[in-house]
Amino acid sequence: MKLSDEIALEVDGLRMRYGTNDVLKDVTFRAHRGEVLALLGPNGAGKTTTIEILEGFRGRSGGRVEVLGADPPHGDESWRARIGIVLQSWRDHGKWRVRELLAHLGSYYAAYSTDKITRPWDTADLIEHVGLTDQGDKQVRMLSGGQRRRLDVAIGVVGRPEMLFLDEPTAGFDPEARRAFHDLILGLAASGETTIMLTTHDLAEAEKLADRIMILNEGRIVADGTPGELAEQFVGEDEVRWTLDGQRYVRSTRASTRFVHELFKTHGDAINDLVVRPSSLEDTYLSLVRKAESTHDPAIGAGVKEPAR
Amino acid sequence: MTPSVMVIRSGTRRGLIELRQAFAGFELINQLLWPVATLVAVFFLRDREFRDTGFELGTLVMPSVLGMFIALGMILVIQYLTVEREDGTLLRAKTLPHGIRGYFIGKLVTTSGCILVYLMILLVPGAFIVDGLRLGTAGSWLTLAWVLALGLVATQSIGSVLGALISNPRGAGVMSVPVMALIGISGIFYPITSLPDWLQAIAQVFPIYWLGLGMRSALLPDDMAAVELHHSWRHLETFGVLGAWAAIGLVLAPIVLRRMARRESGSRVAEYREKALQRVG
CATH class of the missing domain: 3.40.50.300 (P-loop containing nucleotide triphosphate hydrolases)
Known part of the structure; x- marks a missing residue:
């Protein structure tokens, strides 16, 4: 990109x-x-x-x-x-209906349209976009956790931030x-x-x-x-494990491919149970x-x- | 559309939507409870005479309770502010352009609307329950209008200040105790002249007494001023005291509310929630 x-x-x-x-x-x-x-x-x-x-x-x-x-x-x-803000999930506006709430909160942005950006986001379109079409007339407190969260995102973007x-x-x-x-x-x-x-x-x-x-x-x-x-940039070394003549070995290295290549060149078929575990960002x-x-x-x-x- | 026109429209719309919610479904029973209980009390007082004056107690009480319900707007505002700060409504308003202004315009509309509905629930049947209300003259409606307007501004702006200073909904519950006590000494259910002087003096500092007096002056025949302090409706004093409270409230409320709104953030609302859960658990 x-x-x-x-x-x-x-x-x-x-x-x-x-x-x-x-x-x-x-x-x-x-x-x-x-x-x-x-x-x-x-x-x-x-x-x-x-x-x-x-x-x-x-x-x-x-x-x-x-x-x-x-x-x-x-x-x-x-x-x-x-600016759009999606807060961690709160319990606000529980009595409002989904459509009503989005239309209302969107109305605050109406004065801030520009040539490029039309504000607010059309309510029906936005509700469809976040997959709440069937819940449009529901009260906010009746939504499931996931639905409520999608509403929170919808509120965050209603002003086309x-x-x-x-x-x-x-x-x-x-x-x-x-x-x-x-x-x-x-x-x-x-x-x-x-x-x-x-x-x-x-x-x-x-x-x-x-x-x-x-x-x-x-x-x-x-x-x-x-x-x-x-x-x-951040990650450490890969881990190579093998056995040779019944003996187990572990070695950490940045160049695991080259290392394994050298290992086979030296010992040939004698290398068994080879495992190369690439280090991950997760680790x-x-x-x-x-x-x-x-x-x-x-x-x-x-x-x-x-x-x- | 300019932003200021926009926020007045959005705020008013917000107020009307929440007014509708306040009287929908189960809420309706909650809302009707106090006005109806008050009407029942008035009903039983309708034939009792006040101290051989020839005036019926019910007739005195009916306008007074209208004044009391105007004052209850203060409690409503405190409750709204403490609850909606805790559940994140206020923070949500803060994420919108002019959102905090829209929020407060909305609250003013909702609370004033609630009070108007209470007054109608009281006054319409009340006019049939008690005798001698003066409802036919333009003068009485004019007096009612200015006392009501001043009362709404005074009690809601003071309520906003207190609501901003009180930290949680439980504090709001605690607040209603002194308010109830104040209603008790403000000559709502029994004329203030029967109270000791020092209690009369305290009552006259606060708006509730003056709201009751103002409503009586609007709706009762002039000769009934005889049972009031100084045997007068004291319009000038009513205007002065209510006006002073309104002025104090209007000066303080924006300062305190702005300070309160500035402090709100996602982690604060998370904190409120944790505290609320601890209270429940």
Whole structure:
């Protein structure tokens, strides 16, 4: 995919401190228009804090942040109209009917149409797009968890945002709901008009949805790149196992193919039970998560509350 | 369409939709409970005479309870604000352009609408239950209109300030205790002149007494002013006290509400939810 030169999101040296506790230390990244960005990290890494700072809902201790050309806390109403936000799932507007709620929330955007973008998204069209046509006249509180989530996404995009934030959008989903949700996001991304940033602690999800993955750990971006780049830059060595004369061997190496070739050249048929296990991004990520969880000090998480699920 | 026209339209529409929801299905029973209970009380008071004055207690109480129901708008606003901050409605409004303004316009419409419906539920049958209400003159409706308007602004703006300061729906429940006590001493169900002076003094600081008095002045014959304090309807004082509360509310409410809205974020709502779950579990 060819990226636009236009920068939608720029974060430079972002810091966040609660009391004596640095939740974010020097977070730096940028996103081009139309890019899908996943912020990946274990619970308590500072993902929600980061995304709330970008949404303009939380102040920061230091650093420069620009979202669609504005500093979020000072973004005016017309800036707000270009931002879409999918919150973690709440219980708001339970008595409203789906169609009624989307039409109402969309009406706030009517004054912000441009030559290129007609706002809001037509209600009937949007309901069909997120697969809620049969639920249009249902009360919101009667929706299932997955339906409610699709409604949350619909609300997030009803103003046809140029920048869409999704915080842990699939937390608590069953696999089927997750797949449906992924298709929805990929569909939005395909237009290339909407820059999407989502947080998740699920690597597979990040790999599936994102053009670029950033891994946040202990308040720092520890990796940033396409899934392929990350595998290269960040990943350790492959593991080669074999037996020779009844003896078992294990060896870690970056050049596993060459190593195996040498092995056969030296020992020929004497090599048995050969296994080459390529190191994966997942291994590295999981070891990172494990490390974060084992050293997790409850005080560190205090400012980064993410709901237990 | 300019954004300010848009937000007034969206907010009003929001208020009307939620007004309809407030009187739909099961909610209707909830909503009718208090007005109907009040009517029953008025019914039993209709023939009792107040202290050999020749005035029937029911006739005195009927307009007074209208004033009380206007004051209840304050409780409604506090409940709405605490509940909807906790369930994320307010945060949702914050994600929209001009959403917070639309939200508050909506709340004003819903709450005022609810109160108007209560007043009609009370006044229409009430006019048949008690004798001597003065409903036929333009003057009484004019007085009713300005007392009502001032009362709605005063009680809802003060309610918004309190709602923003109270941290959860349980706090809103606690708030209704002093309000009930205040109703008790505000001459709604029995004339204030029967109370000790110091209680009379307290009651006259708050809007409930003046709303009751204003409604009585609108709907009762002028000679009934004889049973009031200073034997007068005291329109000037009514305007002064209600106006002062309205002014305080209108100055404070935007400041406090803006501060409250600024603090809302996804993780705060998650926090509310966790606390709410702890309360239930």
